[in-house]
Amino acid sequence: MTQCSTLNSTVLEATPAELELEQQFAAQAKALAHPARVRILKTLLVLESMGGCLNGDLVSQLGLAQSTVSEHLRILKAAGFITAEPNPPKTCYRIAPQAAKQFISMFEQITG
Structure with missing residues (x-):
């Protein structure tokens, strides 16, 4: 049987930089x-x-629906995963490779 233990409060303390990283990671994960x-x-x-x-x-x-797809594209763009280049009358969407690398890097930092 596995034994449960309690954590002392210092284990859960985080620096402002760690909190910011966690917030950025959560936004991209969302x-x-x-x-x-x-x-x-x-x-x-x-x-x-x-x-x-x-x-x-x-x-x-x-x-x-078109409006739903547009919203998904907006969310991906806001998170930095894609770019949107005007190409009248439409928009040309591309992957932003740096965002994926940043996401993986943040995950590695958080999980240590």
Whole structure:
């Protein structure tokens, strides 16, 4: 049987930098916490590997309303996972590779 123990208060103390890192990580994790956003990133990765970007309609692929897809794109962009380049009359979306690296790095720092 595993024995439970209590923590003393110093174990849970965090520096302001650690708290900031945890907040940033949680914000990015939240941006990834929806299957449609994961699917969008996967689609962008495939297009990027072919030398292109997404300026087409994701609505039919995702089976979601245009406004819902736009909201998912906005969330991914706000979290830094994608960029949006105007390409009138549409917008060209691309993966921001540095964001994924930063997310992995934050995870490694938090989990030590």
